[in-house]
Amino acid sequence: MRGLDPWGTGLPEDYARLMQEFGIGDFRELLPRIPDPLPLMTRGVIFGHRDFERVLDRMLRGERYAVMTGLMPSGKMHLGHKMVVDQLIWYQRRGGEIFLCMADMEAFSARGLPYERSKEIAFEEYLLNCEALGLELERCRVYFQSRSAEVQGLAYSLARKVNLSEVRAIYGFSGETHLSHLYYPMIDVADILHPQLEEFGGPRPTVVPVGVDQDPHLRLARDVAAKFSEEYGFLPPSSTYHRLMRDLFGGKMSSSRPESALFLTDPPEVWERKLWEALTGGRPTAREQREKGGEPSKCLVYELCLYHFLPGDRELLEMRERCERGELICGDCKREVAGLARAFLRELEERREEARARVEELLREIYP
Amino acid sequence: MRGLDPWGTGLPEDYARLMQEFGIGDFRELLPRIPDPLPLMTRGVIFGHRDFERVLDRMLRGERYAVMTGLMPSGKMHLGHKMVVDQLIWYQRRGGEIFLCMADMEAFSARGLPYERSKEIAFEEYLLNCEALGLELERCRVYFQSRSAEVQGLAYSLARKVNLSEVRAIYGFSGETHLSHLYYPMIDVADILHPQLEEFGGPRPTVVPVGVDQDPHLRLARDVAAKFSEEYGFLPPSSTYHRLMRDLFGGKMSSSRPESALFLTDPPEVWERKLWEALTGGRPTAREQREKGGEPSKCLVYELCLYHFLPGDRELLEMRERCERGELICGDCKREVAGLARAFLRELEERREEARARVEELLREIYP
Numbered sequence: 001m002r003g004l005d006p007w008g009t010g011l012p013e014d015y016a017r018l019m020q021e022f023g024i025g026d027f028r029e030l031l032p033r034i035p036d037p038l039p040l041m042t043r044g045v046i047f048g049h050r051d052f053e054r055v056l057d058r059m060l061r062g063e064r065y066a067v068m069t070g071l072m073p074s075g076k077m078h079l080g081h082k083m084v085v086d087q088l089i090w091y092q093r094r095g096g097e098i099f100l101c102m103a104d105m106e107a108f109s110a111r112g113l114p115y116e117r118s119k120e121i122a123f124e125e126y127l128l129n130c131e132a133l134g135l136e137l138e139r140c141r142v143y144f145q146s147r148s149a150e151v152q153g154l155a156y157s158l159a160r161k162v163n164l165s166e167v168r169a170i171y172g173f174s175g176e177t178h179l180s181h182l183y184y185p186m187i188d189v190a191d192i193l194h195p196q197l198e199e200f201g202g203p204r205p206t207v208v209p210v211g212v213d214q215d216p217h218l219r220l221a222r223d224v225a226a227k228f229s230e231e232y233g234f235l236p237p238s239s240t241y242h243r244l245m246r247d248l249f250g251g252k253m254s255s256s257r258p259e260s261a262l263f264l265t266d267p268p269e270v271w272e273r274k275l276w277e278a279l280t281g282g283r284p285t286a287r288e289q290r291e292k293g294g295e296p297s298k299c300l301v302y303e304l305c306l307y308h309f310l311p312g313d314r315e316l317l318e319m320r321e322r323c324e325r326g327e328l329i330c331g332d333c334k335r336e337v338a339g340l341a342r343a344f345l346r347e348l349e350e351r352r353e354e355a356r357a358r359v360e361e362l363l364r365e366i367y368p
Numbered sequence: 369m370r371g372l373d374p375w376g377t378g379l380p381e382d383y384a385r386l387m388q389e390f391g392i393g394d395f396r397e398l399l400p401r402i403p404d405p406l407p408l409m410t411r412g413v414i415f416g417h418r419d420f421e422r423v424l425d426r427m428l429r430g431e432r433y434a435v436m437t438g439l440m441p442s443g444k445m446h447l448g449h450k451m452v453v454d455q456l457i458w459y460q461r462r463g464g465e466i467f468l469c470m471a472d473m474e475a476f477s478a479r480g481l482p483y484e485r486s487k488e489i490a491f492e493e494y495l496l497n498c499e500a501l502g503l504e505l506e507r508c509r510v511y512f513q514s515r516s517a518e519v520q521g522l523a524y525s526l527a528r529k530v531n532l533s534e535v536r537a538i539y540g541f542s543g544e545t546h547l548s549h550l551y552y553p554m555i556d557v558a559d560i561l562h563p564q565l566e567e568f569g570g571p572r573p574t575v576v577p578v579g580v581d582q583d584p585h586l587r588l589a590r591d592v593a594a595k596f597s598e599e600y601g602f603l604p605p606s607s608t609y610h611r612l613m614r615d616l617f618g619g620k621m622s623s624s625r626p627e628s629a630l631f632l633t634d635p636p637e638v639w640e641r642k643l644w645e646a647l648t649g650g651r652p653t654a655r656e657q658r659e660k661g662g663e664p665s666k667c668l669v670y671e672l673c674l675y676h677f678l679p680g681d682r683e684l685l686e687m688r689e690r691c692e693r694g695e696l697i698c699g700d701c702k703r704e705v706a707g708l709a710r711a712f713l714r715e716l717e718e719r720r721e722e723a724r725a726r727v728e729e730l731l732r733e734i735y736p
Contacts, residue, residue, distance in 0.1 A: 108525070109524075146521065152520055159477075162546060163544050163545055163547065164543050167547065175532050178529065179531065179535065180525075181528075182550075183527060183551045
């Protein structure tokens, strides 16, 4: 039952097994119907979904739908988070109403972070970078869990039909589990369902783009939506699942391993240094690599390009082929990618500074 | 562990055993130090306490202390509730800062009552009657749990140091327990401790006058106060325990048994009818009663006088002696008590109507 643990740090090995075990649909089957899909979609990074057709139909007909996701403001924002933001931007340009949750109650229960600290991190790391990446926060519903009486009130209402056995089966809580942690899933479910409350736009298809480790929350949210379908008119939330981005050594990218994660506020020279240490698909010697070619599927530098730095398929394919033919040696490749990364970071920093006053004002509005 | 169940309907039989088992102190020992005690105190209705000295010392020195209690607005207010209000009035006249909680989140999780309905009941039953009985609500901090971001926020903060095993040991929750019910004790603990938050006056002695069935919440609140003594400076809350008022047939007085409970909004003739059915300490025949005398300790009509209608000890003693000597026969006694009850109800109704506009305004302020 517990192959997916939203609070764990492991990287699920076998996505196919997960899809089968938990009934996650194959996203590739929907691709032909999706206009102008993201590279993350065509490249199989977003690999699974539940009920995404429901949202897609709305999008294609130009009808209302909501997009909901949360970011836990407990550490620095890294490239793994950027994947989510890229999707939000894509939806925002396609008529989606974006609900963006700053999960400070999760940061509190899971990491012990005081709300005031979460607020600072949310601003400096998450909100500034979201806006700088191209998300128009002014047009989103951005909120902090700890400030939302609606979400907290809804969580408690929904908790009336969720019992201890259910959450234990999903999350495997034990006697040592603290009540804030045990109750937290209800906050998360309320985050996911509240866009369908009348005061937030009423029942409508909602997609939650998440890393596959978040699926337990989604399953619970769907169960709860069904239990309250009569009372609130909830539709079961749709979801898409992306692979968890790996860090430079092949683990899950996480702010708790700063040496192997690429943070959006790192200076370019720090990225360069980290990149230099990255695990690649190279061979033991340059000579052997020229003969046999490299192995891009094992290479974490290639993964960076696949996920982020080479949105053009032609360029990506060219890099792959040069590597496989032994023409592109790791040192040269890293220098090329470092150049792309540097350009990305410099632009991002500029845009952050340009966005600062705007985002400060937004924060004052939503978190006085 | 579970002799006391705050959500049960039973009447704990053996108060002495409970006091010993749970370390509740003997209230009678403090009586000599209490100036102008309530009849409920001198008559042993309030029989137990924890750390009440701490509050008493403050009261005697004219220093600040808080009094906190909650009423669940899920049904009609009856004479059992009046006991609590009598105590609040007593404290209010002796410098206590009164925090009065309308426990609508409890009404929701325990009885499934929507907040809007709780609000109506809180107004028509609890707030109007409190004011009519003599509590000056304007000088109290009256609040609804569902409207208090402070209490809800504190509950979640405190839940970080309470684990599942602890609440199971106290409340005996099972797998079927819903999460709203399981989490509710944290709301209750936050109710009890929030008067000590800086924004509500800071750490200071607080007494919670409750029925003895509420002791589990108090024990949890004291445990939690100790865990957070450094972070928030909490003093462990003090408490006093009163016997649970019995209904006219000897069960626990409860709004779920309307025929045997005396509601404050009943018309006088309804009380008269209910009184007529009440269990007494009378003998099978009037003749036997004249010979042997009645048994006031078994008599629920006598209990009404003891708790409410004969605050003067001389009058109460006289009634008792007349009964025991066989001079006062149940029918006559009931007629006398019905007269007292009628006068009480009439005055209460008048005072309710006189208070209505005032309490409406208060409600608009605290629950817009």
